[in-house]
Every structure is written in structure tokens, then in C-alpha cells.
Amino acid sequence: MRIAFTITAAALVLAAGLQGTAAAGPHGEHVRYVSVKACTVREVSTPCGPWRLVTHSGAIKPLKDAQVTALYANGKPSEGTAPIAVSGDGGTLAYFRKKDGRLAIRDAAGHVKLMPKTALPRRTHQFNVTFELSNDGRRLAAIVAGEKRATTLLYDTVSGITLGALPGDESFTGFSGDGGEVMTSVGAEETTTELRVYDDTGRFLLTRVPPQIIANNGVQALSPDGETVAVLVASRKPLLVLYNLRTDEVVAKHRIKLPAGYGVDRVAWTGEEQVTAHLTHGGSGATKMRIVQFDAANGHSRTRDSYTVLRDSYSFAACGG
Amino acid sequence: MRHTTTAAALLALAVTGGVATVPATAHARQADTARAAWIKACTDRHDTEYPCGPLRLLMSSGRERVVSGAAARAVDRRGRTTSDPARYAVSADGQWLVYERAGDHRLVLRRVSGSPARELPRSLVPKGIGTSDLWVSLSPSGDRVLVEYLEDAGREPSRVLTLATGAITKLPAREESLRFSGDGDEVLSGRILSDNTTRYTAHRLDGSAIRRVPPQAVANSGTLALAADGHTVAALGPGNEQTGAKPRLRLYDLATGELSPAVEVAISPTVSVYSARWSGPDRLTVKTYTGGDGEAVKVRVVTVDVTTGALEQEDRYTIRARVGSWNTAGE
Numbered sequence: 001m002r003i004a005f006t007i008t009a010a011a012l013v014l015a016a017g018l019q020g021t022a023a024a025g026p027h028g029e030h031v032r033y034v035s036v037k038a039c040t041v042r043e044v045s046t047p048c049g050p051w052r053l054v055t056h057s058g059a060i061k062p063l064k065d066a067q068v069t070a071l072y073a074n075g076k077p078s079e080g081t082a083p084i085a086v087s088g089d090g091g092t093l094a095y096f097r098k099k100d101g102r103l104a105i106r107d108a109a110g111h112v113k114l115m116p117k118t119a120l121p122r123r124t125h126q127f128n129v130t131f132e133l134s135n136d137g138r139r140l141a142a143i144v145a146g147e148k149r150a151t152t153l154l155y156d157t158v159s160g161i162t163l164g165a166l167p168g169d170e171s172f173t174g175f176s177g178d179g180g181e182v183m184t185s186v187g188a189e190e191t192t193t194e195l196r197v198y199d200d201t202g203r204f205l206l207t208r209v210p211p212q213i214i215a216n217n218g219v220q221a222l223s224p225d226g227e228t229v230a231v232l233v234a235s236r237k238p239l240l241v242l243y244n245l246r247t248d249e250v251v252a253k254h255r256i257k258l259p260a261g262y263g264v265d266r267v268a269w270t271g272e273e274q275v276t277a278h279l280t281h282g283g284s285g286a287t288k289m290r291i292v293q294f295d296a297a298n299g300h301s302r303t304r305d306s307y308t309v310l311r312d313s314y315s316f317a318a319c320g321g
Numbered sequence: 322m323r324h325t326t327t328a329a330a331l332l333a334l335a336v337t338g339g340v341a342t343v344p345a346t347a348h349a350r351q352a353d354t355a356r357a358a359w360i361k362a363c364t365d366r367h368d369t370e371y372p373c374g375p376l377r378l379l380m381s382s383g384r385e386r387v388v389s390g391a392a393a394r395a396v397d398r399r400g401r402t403t404s405d406p407a408r409y410a411v412s413a414d415g416q417w418l419v420y421e422r423a424g425d426h427r428l429v430l431r432r433v434s435g436s437p438a439r440e441l442p443r444s445l446v447p448k449g450i451g452t453s454d455l456w457v458s459l460s461p462s463g464d465r466v467l468v469e470y471l472e473d474a475g476r477e478p479s480r481v482l483t484l485a486t487g488a489i490t491k492l493p494a495r496e497e498s499l500r501f502s503g504d505g506d507e508v509l510s511g512r513i514l515s516d517n518t519t520r521y522t523a524h525r526l527d528g529s530a531i532r533r534v535p536p537q538a539v540a541n542s543g544t545l546a547l548a549a550d551g552h553t554v555a556a557l558g559p560g561n562e563q564t565g566a567k568p569r570l571r572l573y574d575l576a577t578g579e580l581s582p583a584v585e586v587a588i589s590p591t592v593s594v595y596s597a598r599w600s601g602p603d604r605l606t607v608k609t610y611t612g613g614d615g616e617a618v619k620v621r622v623v624t625v626d627v628t629t630g631a632l633e634q635e636d637r638y639t640i641r642a643r644v645g646s647w648n649t650a651g652e
Contacts (some may be wrong), residue, residue, distance in 0.1 A: 190558040190569055190583065192537040212518035212540055235515040 029055050030090030030108055031319060032307060033289070036068055036081065038314030047081050047314040054310065056090070065104070065112065067096040070127035075101075080127035085140075086319040088268050088276070092137025092157065096126055105140065105157045115160050121149060132172060133157070134179030135268060139200055141182065143172045154182065154200055164202025177224030177269030181205065185220065197226055197245060206245060213250065214243045221267040221275060223296075230275045230296065232256070232264050240275060240299045254299025259290055266318070273297050276304065278318055286311040289318060352434035353380045354415025355650055356638055357620065360393050360406050362645030372406040372645035376420055378433065379640060390438070392421040393645075395453035400426070405453040406646035413598060413606075413651020417463025426452050430466065430484070441466060444489065445480055460505030461598070461651055467508060469499050481508060481526055490526045503549035503599030511545075523551050523575050531575050539573045539580065546597040546605060552576040555605055555627060557597050558583075560590030568594055570605075570630055584630035592621070596652045603627050606635065608649060617641055620649060 031053050039048035051063040070080040084095040091108040103115040120129070120142060130143040140155040150168030155161065166172065170184035173195070181197050188194040193215040196207040210229065214220060217231040227246050233239040242252040262279035270276040273296045281288040287309040294301045309316050355378045363373035376391035392407040409420035411433070419430045422438065428445055429438040445468045446452060456469040464484055470477040476494040483490070492499065496510035508524045519540045522532035531552055539545070542556035552575045560568040567590060569583040588594060592609040600606040605625045612618045622636040640647050 189561070189566060190538045190571075191541040191543070209537055212534060212537055213516055215537055216517040233516045235517070237515055239516060241516075 033318040035313040035316040073123040085131035087133035087137030088135030090319040094131040134175040139179040176222040176226045181226035183222040219267040256299045355433045357649040359647035360645045371404045392423045397451040403453045408457045410458045411650040412459040412463035413461040415650045460501045502547040507551040509547035548599045562590045586630045
């Protein structure tokens, strides 16, 4: 899947006319995370200023065209923060454009593509929307909450086409490693949690009631082939557990090392045999982030990146992979 | 035991079960048996409820009896009176009662029909543990007493007293929500493991055990009962009030990991299923209730065929309002 990504990135960079030096690899000048500053007036914190892109080199650049305060469908500001997402490889951003509320996709070179005006249902409040990008940024999910018309819409960010929708009563858990499938979880009969897999057009593929160890350990990540679920058990004896949805079997329980005091924020497959976790350490003061890659074959790990989120952040969104 | 004065369920896991024997002489003339025991709630001047008055029995005849000499409130580890109700339990056959003696809070056992109270060994309430830190239950025929120590009391192993021999078996600590099997020869327990799964164990009293991490449908069912065979677990789900889905019953074999298909049980999802116990080779006795929280507690007892889910009503009764705590026979 890395090959596909590299070609895409190159194509995008060329199309954008090469601004500055193109990223050498997936994590060259790509975005580590985006953050918006907190301003405190009379003990009430609000987001202020533009979203800031923080790159792997540590550079901070304002993202001036992205909406910061979430708007009501009628254009009035709410108290929420507008959604924004960074793809796992840090190369793609999805957000609402400030000028007109259009859904915008920005690539690593800064080229912005606008999705059709009809991409989201009419009269959608921005604060009801959450964006999730696939690892390579080629697929976008817009999770639209709301009592009556909850839905998850799936898009091709390259063509701008809406590919399909997922049932609104299922929770979107993420894209598969290559973006070809999506997974949801849903509270089923007998108070069980069920996992369902769809292709990227929303066509149903399979469903399972997984064992307790998969259901009870938070973030479930789907492998590139759409068959294996990975979870991290963050306990005294941390584990990377792999579960095959097709055969309904736990195929591996690797003992792993997790840094003390860190919680699991995101988990994603970043290769055929690689699971990447974003680990956060809240504590007092700034959020510390550590990104660890696990070898799915044996649980061996290496820290890919670690950083401290800007102290003045009101809100931030990290790349997933 | 259900508390209405203390809102929180004291046990983390909701394993229920116990019991077996069908009253052998159901048709014969016999002494009146107890359906349930309960303690009233009173309100102090700060409007806080506390258990008060004597321990009362609701009899099968519909009469009510007072158990004289029973404490109403449990004590803490230093012997101070707490606002928790005293501990008590009625065997499934309705013939035996274990309770906390007023004054010294010693656990004692007596026949419901009236017999001198038998003092249970002091070691059932170890030093440093108050009666408010424990949970007591009886085997279906009242021939064994199970004492479980709650989380606050540390890692004290649970104890099973066999009355005929006086033998006390200690079960591994940190196992929770213990309940007797259908014949009282085993105890079912649950434990949340470090990987966030719940494992269930059937303990024999000789120290052997079979244990397994069951599928979600069993672990999340809410009501479990271990059969007299010591390895089959009945798991009864809660139903879903919003969708109207009725409770579903499955059988799970702790020895093999085999899970039966679900059968639907014709119990309204608006009532709370709070207890299930095996009362025959293919039969569960299930209890539901409505009310509580200042309302009268209405208990319904049904038997369920475990293979078909077919249901028959056995009994229904009401425990009058302002109940501080209540505990039904073989719960």
C-alpha cells in the first residue's frame, strides 16, 4: 500500500506545481497534527486564531482557510470546534472551508480540492460532523450525528465522488489499512458488541460478534485486507491482539511494551504487517504524544515519533497512522 | 440481596444462581416455608434512609413473620453500626435462614419453621472485616453457607462452610459474585482479568476447578446459573426495553466452550430479571421484579425449560413498600 501512496503523493505534488521541496517520504514535511489555540476570557476557554499545521520538522504554519468555530446550518457560530482530520500519513487534511462551508481536501503541497456542495446533507450543523481520513488520504468518512438522520458518508477525495453511506446507528471505527474497507461497531442483541465490515462504497461484507478480548479493548483497527482486527490491551501485561473476522479466531496475542503512563489514542494498520498506535500522556500541562509501530508478526515495536502538543492548544487532531 | 437504601450494586459482576432440588414433598403437608426475607427502611431527620426494625419473613402462606434477635444493620470492621442492611439469606427450599445476630453480629443459622439458632464459626467473619464487608448465601437445601468478602475488605478468600462436617473450604481470592450450583456441590465465580475480559470458574469443593473466558453473549448476559453437573452455565440476557426484544437464554459449557443457540424467553423486557437457578435437569427457576424505590416490590417466579424457553408461572408475591433491603429464597 505504500507504493500506491507514493505514486499518489508524487502525482499530487506535480499537479500542485511543486511548492518548495517535495516531501521525500511519507513523513517528510507532512503534518504531524493540527492545533488551535485556546484563549481564556473570564475563565472561559474558547478556540481562537486559525488552525495551525505542525509538521514533522517542527514548523508551524497557519491553515487560514479552515473553519475553526463550528457553525449551525444557518451559519451562526456554535460553541463547538469545527471538525478537521489529518490522514494517517500526514499528507491530507479534511475540513470545512471558512469562506463558504464547503468540504475541503488539502494535500501535502497545499493544493485544496473542494468537494461538491451536495457532499453533505443540507442543513447539517458542522458540530454534528466528524471527519476520518484513510491512512493514505484517498478516502474520507464524514460521520454525521443527529437524532433523526445520523449517517456516515464515504467519499473518494481524489475524484470528489460520494461513494456511499453506512447505517447511522452504527459507530464508525475506521478505514482498513488500505482504505478499501470500513468497519463499524454496533450494540447488538444480548448486549453484545458486533463488528461489521463494508467496502468503501458502503456495500456490506461481513459481520461478527467478536470475543470479549476484542470487544472490550477499545479502538479496533482493520487490516489492509479487511479481515484482521487489531486491538491493544493497555494493562499491566500489554498485548497486541489480532483477530481474524472471517475465521472468528484470535490469531495472535503478542506481548508488547507500552510506555508507562500513556493511554491508547488511535490504532491503525500502516502496512500488511504493521500496526501503528498513537499513545497520549495527559497528566498536568501539555499532552505528550508517542507514535509506536508494532510488527504484527511478533509484536516488536519501535517508536516512530514523539512530540509534545503545543501547550496553548484548545484542541488538536493528530494524523492517524 | 437487593438494597433499596444503598443504591449501588455491591458486586461488580452479576452472577446469579444456585439451587436445585425440587421440594420433594410439595404436595404433602409441611411447615410453612419462606419466600423472602426483608428489612424495612426508615428515614432519619436528614431525610436519609436507613434499615430499621426486625428482619421479617414473607411466608408461602402469605403470612409475615418477625425473626427475633436478628440485626437490622451491618457493622464495619471496627464493630461500628453502618447504614448498610444486615446480611441474611434464605435457602432456595425456603426452609433455612442465615442472618446476623443482634448484639454481637455473629452469623447464625436456623430453620425457618423455628429452631434454636446455630452459631456459625467465627472464622467466617475474619478479624478486620465487618459484616458490611461481606455477602452471605445458602446452598439450595441450606446445607452449605457461602461467604464472600467485598472488594473493600481486601483479598480475603471466600469461604464455603459445609454444615454436616464443619469443613470450611477457601476459594481463590479475587473471584467475585460467587453462587452455588444447582445441587450446591460447586460454586460459580467470575473474575475480570487484566485484558478486560471476564473469566468464569466452576469450583468444586475439593479444590479443583474448570474455568473459561466465555463469548460476549454469556459474559454480558447479566444472569448466570451453574447447573448441578458443575460445568453447564445458563446465561439469561436482559432483553431490550427499547426494541422490545425479550430476554434470550443460552447454555454454555465451561468444560468445552460450546455455546448453544439462543432461545427466547417470554419475559417482558420491562421487568428486571435478577435471579436464575437450576431447579431440575432442564429447568431454571427465574425471578423478576418490578417496583422498589419506595414502591412495593412485586416478585414473579417462573420456571423456564432451558431447551425451548417455554415458561410456566410458579409464584408471585409482593413485598410491601418502604423496603430497605430484600432477599428472596435461593436468590
